[in-house]
Amino acid sequence: xxxxxxxxxxxxxxxxxxxxxxxxxxxxxxxxxxxxxxxxxxxxxxxxxxxxxxxxxxxxxxxxxxxxxxxxxxxxxxxxxxxxxxxxxxxxxxxxxxxxxxxxxxxxxxxxxxxxxxxxxxxxxxxxxxxxxxxxxxxxxxxxx
Amino acid sequence: xxxxxxxxxxxxxxxxxxxxxxxxxxxxxxxxxxxxxxxxxxxxxxxxxxxxxxxxxxxxxxxxxxxxxxxxxxxxxxxxxxxxxxxxxxxxxxxxxxxxxxxxxxxxxxxxxxxxxxxxxxxxxxxxxxxxxxxxxxxxxxxxxxxxxxxxxxxxxxxxxxxxxxxxxxxxxxxxxxxxx
Numbered sequence: 001x002x003x004x005x006x007x008x009x010x011x012x013x014x015x016x017x018x019x020x021x022x023x024x025x026x027x028x029x030x031x032x033x034x035x036x037x038x039x040x041x042x043x044x045x046x047x048x049x050x051x052x053x054x055x056x057x058x059x060x061x062x063x064x065x066x067x068x069x070x071x072x073x074x075x076x077x078x079x080x081x082x083x084x085x086x087x088x089x090x091x092x093x094x095x096x097x098x099x100x101x102x103x104x105x106x107x108x109x110x111x112x113x114x115x116x117x118x119x120x121x122x123x124x125x126x127x128x129x130x131x132x133x134x135x136x137x138x139x140x141x142x143x144x145x
Numbered sequence: 146x147x148x149x150x151x152x153x154x155x156x157x158x159x160x161x162x163x164x165x166x167x168x169x170x171x172x173x174x175x176x177x178x179x180x181x182x183x184x185x186x187x188x189x190x191x192x193x194x195x196x197x198x199x200x201x202x203x204x205x206x207x208x209x210x211x212x213x214x215x216x217x218x219x220x221x222x223x224x225x226x227x228x229x230x231x232x233x234x235x236x237x238x239x240x241x242x243x244x245x246x247x248x249x250x251x252x253x254x255x256x257x258x259x260x261x262x263x264x265x266x267x268x269x270x271x272x273x274x275x276x277x278x279x280x281x282x283x284x285x286x287x288x289x290x291x292x293x294x295x296x297x298x299x300x301x302x303x304x305x306x307x308x309x310x311x312x313x314x315x316x317x318x319x320x321x322x323x324x325x326x
Contacts, residue, residue: 029217060234065210065224078171080322082190085171098170100191124210125234127193128170133211 035136045072052126167323187212201245205238
């Protein structure tokens with residue numbers, strides 16, 4: 001076999017393997033990890049809630065599906081069999097922002113009521129509260145420090 | 146006379162405070178549209194639900210974008226092609242427990258619940274009914290139910306290329322854990 005044909009054959013083989021890997025990657029890729037991504041919007045929990053309370057349609061356009069970093073005061077932390085959720089709410093507000101974490105998020109277990117936290121997550125919309133999922137804890141300040 | 150009136154008024158007010166609604170902010174709703182070709186399961190752990198023990202009326206409200214899948218591409222297709230969650234971000238169920246009188250929300254136990262109501266998905270509403278359970282344990286009320294949804298009924302078009310990968314009948318599971326509000 002002429003060397004030129006052999007080289008083409010090798011190239012084709014490489015391309016084929018690469019193609020198969022690319023397809024496998026695309027179709028089997030697991031969900032994005034928010035922790036390693038940069039937030040598209042940075043906002044206070046109260047501001048985010050206000051945006052949805054005033055004009056939900058507009059707020060949906062602005063925040064839905066985006067990685068949002070919110071700063072707020074922790075009202076409660078609850079854990080169930082599937083995950084951990086941190087509820088951010090200011091005393092003056094009637095509602096807040098619910099942030100859902102995976103069960104594996106160990107750092108969240110140190111978060112307590114009254115702490116000021118910065119949480120990054122994907123904003124999925126507004127029901128009774130603004131909802132964020134796939135959250136990651138960015139920073140965490142104990143009350144009074 | 147006046148005192149009696151005030152007393153009656155107070156007792157009515159007190160009663161209305163007592164008959165509080167049960168609220169859940171983290172109800173878990175998941176569905177399976179799996180076939181032998183593909184495992185398709187989506188979980189939503191942020192559904193809001195309100196249950197009124199006095200009347201048996203029950204409502205669920207969820208954000209379509211809150212469904213999480215194992216594979217990112219599945220979630221993308223689910224949102225963009227099938228449920229069109231940018232256009233229709235919410236799904237709701239509004240219904241009633243028909244045998245509410247049989248359920249004692251103050252006493253521990255597992256009660257059968259016969260539920261019927263209207264389910265809205267993809268901006269299309271259909272009646273659904275199912276049998277579920279209400280668990281009462283140490284004051285915590287948990288509601289569980291399961292029913293079947295056909296995507297075609299809700300104008301959800303599945304392209305023929307993937308037709309055989311997605312179940313024609315999707316099994317939906319609901320689990321609401323309530324606290325008093």
